[in-house]
Amino acid sequence: MRDLFIGLMSGTSLDGVDAVLARFDPQGGIAVQGHVHRPFPDALRADLLALNRPGADELHRAALASNGVAEAYAQAVAALLAATGATADQIAAVGAHGQTVRHRPGEFDGTGYTVQLLNGALLAERCGIDVVADLRSRDVAAGGQGAPLVPAFHAALFGQPGMAQAVLNWGGIGNLTLLGADGAVSGFDCGPGNVLLDLWCERHRRTPFDAGGAWAAQGRVDAALLATLLDEPFLHRAPPKSTGRDLFHAEWLDARLAAFDALTPVDVQATLAEFTVRAATDALLRHLPSPTRLLVCGGGALNDHLMARLAAQLPGTAVQSTASAGLPPLQVEAAAFAWLAWAFTQRRPGNRPAVTGAAGPRVLGCLHPAR
Template structure:
């Protein structure tokens, strides 16, 4: 049976879809190819709008899921072309879907997590088995359903006898603490790029602050930073997870009300400092013995943010995941290829120590080609 899997990830940054072709025929995951498809402005706007209640949202969500499946299929075709492979050569596609609501344990004690997707359509379009809906089984077992990447991080970046931290900086930031004794802890720290991207788009027209140059041109506003850091979520102990349900433009506007005269570049600098400080605080709180922080996700390309992390973590080697064998924009997609591999093999993909579920579970639903 083929050891080749495709992983597709579209995260809370809403920039588009990263896809990888990963080989699991040996003990260590090897990523052979990478492809990316940006979201159109219209799709990005609709996916963002579907994060909150709105008119006719069930109809709109179904059509958005169809559009996502077609975008995913385009990434799959690009990867197959790069590799010179027929669909039959790939065992399965692991596809995360686009999170639009994430409320585990809320309301009725179980709560829910919702990722827009149409895996049946993706299976039709590609002719490859699709594994999707990875989070809901963990939520059903009493867990957070997130983050799901720490188990993959352990296999990829873990170092026996040393505590290593892995920080994913997507729209939301999440930290994996890979213990020297083999233990694993993981949770969402708080905002990653989501608030910074929103503010940058609003004031510069650019989708993100390239390299963090705009933030670097401003000054951190201490009183605003303190107001942002007062968010109760940041002080909660793990297991915990969050998303745009909390860290969204409304959350930001409520806290900016008392700072109406602040220069936009200073607000950007402060939002960058919020992300850096939340992540650094959690590294010091839960892994003060770690001397290594491996950073992946789009935030790893933000030079100013990386410098702020290094400044807040003296004595810790802060480096992009590329220096550890896998480029930062490929790590999450590779994780969902790995989760698909686990599902096909009927092996557990979650860690109860991370999500707080009743135990590890086989994650994902399989849609045969």
Template sequence: MGSELFIGLMSGTSLDGVDALLARFPAGDTGMHVLGHLHRPFCPSLREELLALNSPGDNELHRAALAGNAVARDYADLVSQLLELCGVKAGEVAALGAHGQTVRHRPGEFDGCGYSIQLLNGALLAEQSGIAVVCDLRSRDVAAGGQGAPLVPAFHRAQFAQPGRDIAVVNIGGISNISLLSGAGGTLGFDCGPGNCLMDAWAKQHLGHEFDAGGAWAAEGQVLPGLLEQMLGEPFFGLTPPRSTGRDLFNRAWLDRCLDAGMQAVDVQASLLELSVQAIVQSLGHHDPQTRELLVCGGGALNTQLMRRLQACLPGIQVMPTDARGLPVMQVEAAAFAWLAMRHLRRLPGNLAGATGALGPRLLGALYPA
């Protein structure tokens, strides 16, 4: 029997850094036991370069290749620290599932297939970590006609679903994605819209901070109804799932087109927070009004004002962090990519066609042996 230990590595749209998680998945896919977790921010220069590569620029191929190498080195260094923390040797780990850093996400566009690009040198990560690497986890789903996102609903079902009870799980990272777990066994998942990405960019410009801690600044402002209405008028919000999005759409240029002269910066921040809230509220109302429990994970779960507004707008639903169901909010996505690595090595599909729109279940990822 092979090792039951797997590592998940996740760096999301928010660009806040890398999460690494070591977990045991007993044979038979009967559960998950977390052994350790670490988070480390990107160094400012790499974060700025990754952010810049979300938009067209000079010498992109060269810069993207070097950024992919840098991401691999960051991942490998954090894996080494995680193994030391847990007292585990690299040779004891079956594989690590590595997301890479998304810089473009355009599934189904241009030629009927499109693409989703995550920067990561998987071969370099395998060399430096001494562990088999499963990466490029979105491409096969895109090739099968899917969005390649979100990939987490299958894991959310395995981790949080309860028979006879409709449960929703929303990850609020740079973009928010939701998994609707029917008590009857069905699963629907899709991107809601911007989570933290626009709020973070606005806070960076006006506060000089990477994010609005706890939503305290947003709480001081007043929502601008006209601005909120204009932003919610974006056609993306009217798309029927499967749907996914990213910084390709929700970026500063998009926000700037919505703004008028004379708007107070703090009121814009309050309106951006309300946009993130309403994108989730509308997703629930349109697609699973029977849900009575909303589990929240990702950095947005640490935004006190956002969580307060979610609960106020969903009075019939219990809104709580995933900690209440056994998995801390900042561990869920890394755990999902450990789970996807496990599924790959055990030759099991990792996607849900009902979430991504793919033609059917697919084995996800490319393998770089140790």
């Protein structure tokens, strides 16, 4: 039986596609064989960003964007196979996340929905490999949030009996996995990751992100603005909960900045960075008061300023990149979706009801066979 899987992830930050090739043993143990990153073409990124907000002719635009995501994913798969020397016929399945453009679980009719744009049939056609996609909607159908899905993988990969620790996945949105010393696993979206920082940096510096947090580190945190940001009701809701660009977007930020128009852009960036850190640390300490270790993955793990501020807020906790535990931070989420594809082929549940609020464990995903 083939034991190689590919995981594909494109997150809320819209920076592109991470592709990971991983081998799994029968118990789900993982050995990563390779990783590539491919940025989205500028036009596709612009279309995906626009589709996060209501607009004209959305069905047509979304259908074409779904094709574009599939083509970008297929190119990432081809690059990964070339880099590792693997061939398509050696791969059991591709676990493909798709690009989230709306996430409204439990709303409107009591079920709500989550939308990840990806033409899975086209991806299977281009790659010649079975594709497991649509990995969130089954959990939503069972009354869950459909997110975060990574805690089950974090528990399998990083859990240590007797150690209370957490994993902070800092992409566009931040989510926490809490791993109790007694083996309990919980988790939830805790607020913005890089989404507001990237938005403000692009607006004022015409660059897609603040490399290393260097710009934020030059500014001064405004206490009044920080208090206004931290007053966001989502942050104070009890889990299970999840969020995205549906909440944390330009209009949300501009509404809160209206009373602070005298602040310089660099001071706003510094305050947004502190808000990002406080949203995560306040949530962590509320639900896991004395963690021994906090492992950080996603792009936020490469932001020196954010990591330093995390450590300052958690003086009794070892704050480390997931690289210290064996998996580089930009590989973790893609590896998680490879694991979800493996779980699908084993007909094992991929969700954690205690995390998402679903009615029970569910096998996640829909299969697009290669042939």
